[in-house]
Amino acid sequence: MNIAIDDKVTSAEKTLLAQLAGREKALADSMLREYGLPSRKVEAYHYTDLKALLGQVPPLAGPDLPDSIQRTGMAGPDFAGSLKITIANGMVASLPEPAGGVSASEVSGSALGERKDVLVAMNRALVDRGLDIKISGKTGQILHLDWQLQGDAVHVATSVGLELEEGARAVVVETINGSDQAHLANLGSRARLGAGAELTHVIIDVSSKKVTRLHTVEYEIGRDAQLHNLMVNSGAGLSRTQVFSRFAGEGANGDFSGLNLVGNDQHCDITLDTAHGVANTTSTQKFKAVVRDRARAVFQGMIRVEPVAQKTDARMMVQGLMLSEEAQVLNKPELEIFADDVQCGHGSTCGELDRDSLFYLMSRGIRREEASAMLIRAFVEEVLDSVSDEQLHGELSAIVQAWLREGGDGVPAGKDAGK
Amino acid sequence: MSTPMLEIRNLRVQVEEKEILKGVDLVVPRGEVHAIMGRNGSGKSTLSYAIAGRDGYEITDGDVLLDGVSITEMSPDERAAAGLFLAFQYPIEIPGVATMTFLKAAMNAQRKARGEEELTTPQFMKEVRSASENLSVNREILKRSLNVGFSGGEKKRAEVLQMALLQPKMCVMDETDSGLDIDALKVVSEGVNKMRDGGRSMLVITHYQRLLEYIVPDRVHVFSDGRIVKSGGKELALELESKGYSSFDKVAGSVADGAAA
Numbered sequence: 001m002n003i004a005i006d007d008k009v010t011s012a013e014k015t016l017l018a019q020l021a022g023r024e025k026a027l028a029d030s031m032l033r034e035y036g037l038p039s040r041k042v043e044a045y046h047y048t049d050l051k052a053l054l055g056q057v058p059p060l061a062g063p064d065l066p067d068s069i070q071r072t073g074m075a076g077p078d079f080a081g082s083l084k085i086t087i088a089n090g091m092v093a094s095l096p097e098p099a100g101g102v103s104a105s106e107v108s109g110s111a112l113g114e115r116k117d118v119l120v121a122m123n124r125a126l127v128d129r130g131l132d133i134k135i136s137g138k139t140g141q142i143l144h145l146d147w148q149l150q151g152d153a154v155h156v157a158t159s160v161g162l163e164l165e166e167g168a169r170a171v172v173v174e175t176i177n178g179s180d181q182a183h184l185a186n187l188g189s190r191a192r193l194g195a196g197a198e199l200t201h202v203i204i205d206v207s208s209k210k211v212t213r214l215h216t217v218e219y220e221i222g223r224d225a226q227l228h229n230l231m232v233n234s235g236a237g238l239s240r241t242q243v244f245s246r247f248a249g250e251g252a253n254g255d256f257s258g259l260n261l262v263g264n265d266q267h268c269d270i271t272l273d274t275a276h277g278v279a280n281t282t283s284t285q286k287f288k289a290v291v292r293d294r295a296r297a298v299f300q301g302m303i304r305v306e307p308v309a310q311k312t313d314a315r316m317m318v319q320g321l322m323l324s325e326e327a328q329v330l331n332k333p334e335l336e337i338f339a340d341d342v343q344c345g346h347g348s349t350c351g352e353l354d355r356d357s358l359f360y361l362m363s364r365g366i367r368r369e370e371a372s373a374m375l376i377r378a379f380v381e382e383v384l385d386s387v388s389d390e391q392l393h394g395e396l397s398a399i400v401q402a403w404l405r406e407g408g409d410g411v412p413a414g415k416d417a418g419k
Numbered sequence: 420m421s422t423p424m425l426e427i428r429n430l431r432v433q434v435e436e437k438e439i440l441k442g443v444d445l446v447v448p449r450g451e452v453h454a455i456m457g458r459n460g461s462g463k464s465t466l467s468y469a470i471a472g473r474d475g476y477e478i479t480d481g482d483v484l485l486d487g488v489s490i491t492e493m494s495p496d497e498r499a500a501a502g503l504f505l506a507f508q509y510p511i512e513i514p515g516v517a518t519m520t521f522l523k524a525a526m527n528a529q530r531k532a533r534g535e536e537e538l539t540t541p542q543f544m545k546e547v548r549s550a551s552e553n554l555s556v557n558r559e560i561l562k563r564s565l566n567v568g569f570s571g572g573e574k575k576r577a578e579v580l581q582m583a584l585l586q587p588k589m590c591v592m593d594e595t596d597s598g599l600d601i602d603a604l605k606v607v608s609e610g611v612n613k614m615r616d617g618g619r620s621m622l623v624i625t626h627y628q629r630l631l632e633y634i635v636p637d638r639v640h641v642f643s644d645g646r647i648v649k650s651g652g653k654e655l656a657l658e659l660e661s662k663g664y665s666s667f668d669k670v671a672g673s674v675a676d677g678a679a680a
Contacts, residue, residue, distance in 0.1 A: 363496075365500050
């Protein structure tokens with residue numbers, strides 16, 4: 001990578017600036033003009049140099065719904081009996097009638113709050129109408145937000161705001177899927193959890209490998225509220241999911257977990273910033289990556305404990321499994337602790353499939369590919385087993401299975417195999 | 420004379436470019452149980468891994484034939500499907516792989532490789548139930564991840580259970596007695612003895628004579644410095660026990676007594 005590139009306005013930046021022209025919010029425009037897309041010199045983007053990685057930016061999605069709903073090779077995920085809202089190229093296909101404590105509407109502007117981050121600024125500038133969902137009471141039904149990127153390659157900016165009222169409980173699953181084109185998606189998801197609310201929030205990207213997905217997720221977790229977050233990525237050629245989470249009320253708990261399943265030339269980044277802003281809050285972070293071919297999986301996790309946030313308990317574990325010589329797992333756990341009576345820990349491991357285990361399974365007659373698949377499934381199951389909803393767990397297992405199949409013989413064949 | 424079940428011819432094996440096996444010759448006829456005795460570091464485990472086809476065990480010379488067919492170019496799973504079973508000295512713990520899932524995968528993989536019908540779940544469950552009853556295996560442990568949280572005895576019993584389910588032609592047992600108390604040793608040995616049916620052959624690797632009181636071998640081979648230095652009947656084990664291995668060291672390097680049965 002050439003450092004001099006920073007001084008040059010890239011083709012992607014030029015297109016983005018043209019698309020921002022005439023938009024009300026000036027921050028995105030000025031950030032792009034002043035700093036450009038973040039390069040690796042920007043700490044938060046150190047492993048995901050958007051200036052270098054973001055190639056052509058497709059035209060902004062028009063106001064019309066694409067009439068064809070094509071899916072990529074992978075079917076689903078679909079959830080029988082769910083309340084499903086399809087948002088194709090940023091347009092809501094149809095809004096359900098308010099029922100069962102869920103009320104969805106369209107509002108003007110993005111759900112994301114102001115933040116000095118160019119992805120957030122662009123989302124705020126480009127989203128005309130966002131989805132807004134209020135949840136009261138306890139819903140047993142899965143709320144499925146089906147983000148579709150359809151038709152020819154488009155730049156889609158869209159957002160959803162989730163508001164869980166006091167004591168509400170919900171399972172919200174966002175899936176990203178669509179046509180096999182080089183779409184650019186700038187998604188924003190924001191969830192506010194009122195006192196005692198419980199949200200299971202799952203984000204699944206199974207979009208085409210040509211897609212670039214830039215996704216900002218914001219959480220505000222109120223008093224005694226419970227957040228269970230899970231992000232599973234097997235789609236998109238380039239993705240950056242950045243999560244900003246704030247513990248705003250005592251007794252709040254957040255479990256964050258994720259699975260990056262990548263191959264070929266995919267680059268998949270999950271960056272998580274959890275801020276413990278009051279006393280007596282807890283968080284766990286469990287992230288795993290399985291990487292084959294020349295792909296890269298990035299995880300950056302920051303735990304911030306503010307001076308008032310005594311009795312914080314925060315744990316982070318990051319594990320990477322590399323299935324090829326050229327696979328890369330880049331993990332950066334960080335702690336910033338300004339309170340003195342806290343418990344915080346982090347660990348990070350990275351390795352290949354265990355050779356002893358592989359030999360043991362093969363010595364019982366199990367072929368190398370199947371033995372590898374068994375070990376990979378065992379590795380990822382540790383993340384998935386926190387999902388108690390059986391249907392959801394089943395869909396997630398199916399995604400893992402599809403990813404394993406997709407690899408075919410890309411699942412490791414050691415050089416010294418089969419002697 | 421019929422084809423031996425296992426025939427090892429002048430086997431030389433290197434691990435990390437160091438020669439460990441220095442010309443092993445061994446014949447185990449059909450239906451016989453042979454024991455290999457040797458002190459730690461003599462290369463006994465290397466022999467078992469080389470037979471099973473572990474990565475990194477490089478055969479520089481010689482051949483291994485299972486039922487008359489050379490297996491040295493086969494992968495470990497192909498050797499298993501051909502009828503070979505290695506009972507591990509230290510069975511590997513694999514968190515996240517359910518024991519039952521593993522057992523079914525192994526049984527069906529072998530059946531598939533041999534062109535046989537795969538087992539249905541009820542058939543499989545029935546086989547596991549009857550085998551675990553025969554071997555006094557606590558079925559509770561089968562609900563856990565493979566070998567995870569198993570005691571030493573449970574691990575070895577689980578190895579014998581796998582052996583019973585997979586019905587191999589040739590079993591290689593690597594230090595099956597290590598880590599077993601006397602009661603567990605009896606149970607495991609009983610399980611092994613039940614599988615002696617006149618057709619199946621076994622190679623029992625150990626450095627204590629004790630195991631051979633329970634699994635009585637047809638032949639005993641003394642292993643030293645990467646080869647067999649003496650072979651004899653079961654009384655050879657007793658001789659070893661009284662004289663110790665050092666009395667055989669002088670034999671090493673001279674002409675070995677071959678392994679012809």
